[in-house]
Amino acid sequence: QTDQTSLSLSLSLSLSLSLSLSLSLSLSHIMNPDLKAERAGASFDPKALTPHLYGGQARLERFNAVRRLIEEDPVFRVDDYYFASREERYTRAMEKTSRLVQLVKQHNLSEEESIVMRLCIREQLPLGLHWVMFIPAIKGQGTPEQQKKWLPLAQSLRIVGTYAQTEMGHGTFLRGLETTATYDPATKQFVLHMSDHGPHAFIVQIRDLDSHKPLPGVSVGDIGPKLGYDSMDNGFLKLDHVRIPRDQMLMKFAQDPKPSPVWIHVWSPERPDDFAQVSESGAYTRPPNTKLSYGTMIYVRSVMISDAARHLQAATTIAIRYGVVRRQSLLEETASKETQVLDYNSSQQQLFPLLGWAYACHFAGQHLIKMYQDLQASLNRADLSMLEYVHGTTTGLKALVTTIASEGLETCRKACGGHGYSRFSGLPDFYQDYVPACTYEGENNVMKLQCARYLVKCFRQAAKGRNLAPEMSYIGQATKPSHTSKPLNLDGPDAWLHWKIQSRVLEAKACLSLAAAVRELDRQLGSTSKGKAWNNAAEPLSAAALEHSQVVMLRLLEGGIATPSIADTARRALESLRSLLALKLIQAQAPALQLANLLSAMDVQHLSTAVTKLLAVVRRDAVALVDAFDLSDHFLNSALGRYDGQVYEALYAAAQKSTLNATPVTRAVQEHLQPLMKFSRAMLGMPKL
Ligand SMILES: CCCCCCCCCCCCCCCCCC(=O)SCCNC(=O)CCNC(=O)[C@H](O)C(C)(C)COP(=O)(O)OP(=O)(O)OC[C@H]1O[C@@H](n2cnc3c(N)ncnc32)[C@H](O)[C@@H]1OP(=O)(O)O
Numbered sequence: 001q002t003d004q005t006s007l008s009l010s011l012s013l014s015l016s017l018s019l020s021l022s023l024s025l026s027l028s029h030i031m032n033p034d035l036k037a038e039r040a041g042a043s044f045d046p047k048a049l050t051p052h053l054y055g056g057q058a059r060l061e062r063f064n065a066v067r068r069l070i071e072e073d074p075v076f077r078v079d080d081y082y083f084a085s086r087e088e089r090y091t092r093a094m095e096k097t098s099r100l101v102q103l104v105k106q107h108n109l110s111e112e113e114s115i116v117m118r119l120c121i122r123e124q125l126p127l128g129l130h131w132v133m134f135i136p137a138i139k140g141q142g143t144p145e146q147q148k149k150w151l152p153l154a155q156s157l158r159i160v161g162t163y164a165q166t167e168m169g170h171g172t173f174l175r176g177l178e179t180t181a182t183y184d185p186a187t188k189q190f191v192l193h194m195s196d197h198g199p200h201a202f203i204v205q206i207r208d209l210d211s212h213k214p215l216p217g218v219s220v221g222d223i224g225p226k227l228g229y230d231s232m233d234n235g236f237l238k239l240d241h242v243r244i245p246r247d248q249m250l251m252k253f254a255q256d257p258k259p260s261p262v263w264i265h266v267w268s269p270e271r272p273d274d275f276a277q278v279s280e281s282g283a284y285t286r287p288p289n290t291k292l293s294y295g296t297m298i299y300v301r302s303v304m305i306s307d308a309a310r311h312l313q314a315a316t317t318i319a320i321r322y323g324v325v326r327r328q329s330l331l332e333e334t335a336s337k338e339t340q341v342l343d344y345n346s347s348q349q350q351l352f353p354l355l356g357w358a359y360a361c362h363f364a365g366q367h368l369i370k371m372y373q374d375l376q377a378s379l380n381r382a383d384l385s386m387l388e389y390v391h392g393t394t395t396g397l398k399a400l401v402t403t404i405a406s407e408g409l410e411t412c413r414k415a416c417g418g419h420g421y422s423r424f425s426g427l428p429d430f431y432q433d434y435v436p437a438c439t440y441e442g443e444n445n446v447m448k449l450q451c452a453r454y455l456v457k458c459f460r461q462a463a464k465g466r467n468l469a470p471e472m473s474y475i476g477q478a479t480k481p482s483h484t485s486k487p488l489n490l491d492g493p494d495a496w497l498h499w500k501i502q503s504r505v506l507e508a509k510a511c512l513s514l515a516a517a518v519r520e521l522d523r524q525l526g527s528t529s530k531g532k533a534w535n536n537a538a539e540p541l542s543a544a545a546l547e548h549s550q551v552v553m554l555r556l557l558e559g560g561i562a563t564p565s566i567a568d569t570a571r572r573a574l575e576s577l578r579s580l581l582a583l584k585l586i587q588a589q590a591p592a593l594q595l596a597n598l599l600s601a602m603d604v605q606h607l608s609t610a611v612t613k614l615l616a617v618v619r620r621d622a623v624a625l626v627d628a629f630d631l632s633d634h635f636l637n638s639a640l641g642r643y644d645g646q647v648y649e650a651l652y653a654a655a656q657k658s659t660l661n662a663t664p665v666t667r668a669v670q671e672h673l674q675p676l677m678k679f680s681r682a683m684l685g686m687p688k689l
Pocket residue numbers: 115132163165166171172173174175291292294295297298300303304307369387388391439440441442443446450453454
């Protein structure tokens with residue numbers, strides 16, 4: 001009660017705003033003066049950078065057209081978002097999904113445009129997994145015959161699918177899965193209930209096509225409330241001797257050197273005589289690599305880098321815009337105005353590297369989607385040579401960026417002070433819906449160790465003098481003795497601004513970590529089993545994986561910035577951001593780098609000066625750099641991150657919609673507090689106020 005009173009007293013309320021129904025109401029005609037000044041003072045025009053981020057002007061215009069379809073349609077309104085119960089959120093999300101599909105058909109949108117549409121909706125859609133995993137699994141794992149049968153059904157939503165791999169007892173350890181598929185040659189069916197040939201993918205019908213009721217032998221339902229993901233009905237599934245036809249085992253990658261007429265044919269243009277895994281008589285043949293059935297997970301890990309970008313872009317947009325609108329305390333007692341919170345060094349140290357990561361994830365996300373497409377193309381040629389590299393890279397990047405993004409969302413929330421804790425800031429919801437990304441699609445500790453396995457292999461190959469993939473060749477340094485290294489001895493802070501210096505030091509540090517991890521692993525291997533040695537060396541191995549992944553991400557950021565189509569002014573702003581991110585990473589490792597004689601004390605001093613200078617440079621363009629993401633108020637659904645900066649009015653207007661404000665005295669007070677107070681007064685007398 002007290003808090004509500006003080007809130008209403010401290011606000012100067014504009015009447016038009018108090019009628020607002022949505023946090024995304026456009027009020028650009030009354031732009032906050034601080035935000036206006038920031039935009040006027042930037043060194044580049046964000047409108048010149050935005051098309052580059054969206055793949056060119058034409059694609060940006062298509063994106064905007066598709067976005068308008070969503071934002072102008074009442075089904076996608078967001079005014080009820082923060083007040084809905086879980087069931088309402090789920091129901092609304094299903095309504096949005098259905099409308100989305102109608103709009104795609106009505107406007108004859110391409111697959112790319114329908115993905116764009118999904119990205120514009122501020123909600124996790126219950127059919128998300130159908131598009132992100134079920135359809136990609138059929139494409140990636142199904143034979144041409146299977147694709148021909150299932151893809152049209154799935155793409156037209158005559159069937160909807162999920163990806164039910166994790167069990168109650170096993171998520172990480174796929175070889176430990178207990179669900180089994182036993183082939184019955186008499187009926188030519190699999191009985192899903194037992195096989196010891198490792199994980200394989202099957203299409204299993206679980207509900208009746210008309211009634212949507214579970215089929216016999218199937219128990220299925222919602223797992224109940226979670227930390228977030230309220231709009232999703234993540235489910236449990238139990239299969240009791242469920243029978244499916246033999247050709248519902250996805251068999252694209254299966255081969256048999258000795259074909260026989262009863263084997264299911266597997267297509268491959270170069271190797272047309274390759275044949276599949278389970279014959280009609282029940283004989284089993286291994287695929288050329290047992291991990292090929294994990295391909296859908298590689299795909300999702302790749303698109304998750306773009307998803308991290310989207311979340312970091314949203315969070316930094318909110319925190320940076322709010323950081324210039326919010327004024328708090330006096331930096332100097334004589335100042336005429338309170339300080340913008342973004343001028344505090346501690347705010348900049350936290351937020352600007354995250355802005356750098358938002359751009360890094362953006363460029364890396366584009367690269368990884370292309371990398372996955374290249375992998376698919378090579379697998380279709382029966383060429384497995386890319387598999388190990390892509391698995392090693394995606395596992396490391398998945399672990400690194402989902403950690404940065406989820407911790408970053410929380411950092412942005414804290415950077416917004418008390419109002420950041422309000423759900424109207426948008427940040428708590430972005431956080432709770434994003435944070436499971438650290439767990440799903442491979443728990444991050446496990447993913448770091450998978451990446452480390454690949455790095456150790458690369459290290460051992462380099463030590464034997466073998467050539468590595470060009471992207472990995474820098475690891476050769478790790479095998480050289482470190483006592484010969486000399487410090488950089490840079491001649492001033494500005495020398496730190498060169499990408500070549502930054503990448504050299506980041507790579508050197510990653511090599512130091514990898515060499516240390518291999519030393520520890522080898523020491524352990526000398527006295528214990530392989531499994532225990534890897535377990536005991538987990539910490540240095542994980543550190544090596546993260547530092548390698550940082551190198552990869554920074555390279556991809558640099559590659560994205562170096563594209564000729566970016567205007568010079570914007571490129572310079574992005575280069576400063578990249579330098580700041582790289583130097584902050586190096587600064588965090590400075591003691592180890594000095595110890596290894598890679599940096600002198602003077603290098604470290606210059607580094608600190610360079611960081612301070614860069615904070616000021618990035619500060620000038622911070623708003624322009626987030627404006628360039630061009631995230632709409634509708635998508636952000638944030639009182640603090642609005643384009644017009646009218647944050648207090650939006651917060652107040654949103655608070656009015658709280659159901660606790662529907663009556664001047666709440667039901668809880670009437671039913672419980674008032675009788676209690678009445679009783680106290682009856683016992684002790686009416687207070688004199
Ligand atoms: C463009 C579109 C844009 C759309 C945008 C929309 C935005 C999208 C946002 C994304 C939302 C996504 C929602 C997803 C929801 C969650 C879904 C799930 O969690 S689903 C559930 C997800 N569940 C998980 O992710 C489970 C995680 N667990 C696993 O992946 C595995 O069990 C394991 C990897 C940990 C071990 O596996 P195990 O069988 O025990 O293997 P061993 O240890 O014995 O290693 C043997 C060797 O194999 C190697 N190798 C391994 N994998 C691969 C691979 N893929 N390949 C190649 N190699 C691989 C390994 O390195 C080793 O090599 P070596 O050293 O011997 O040479």
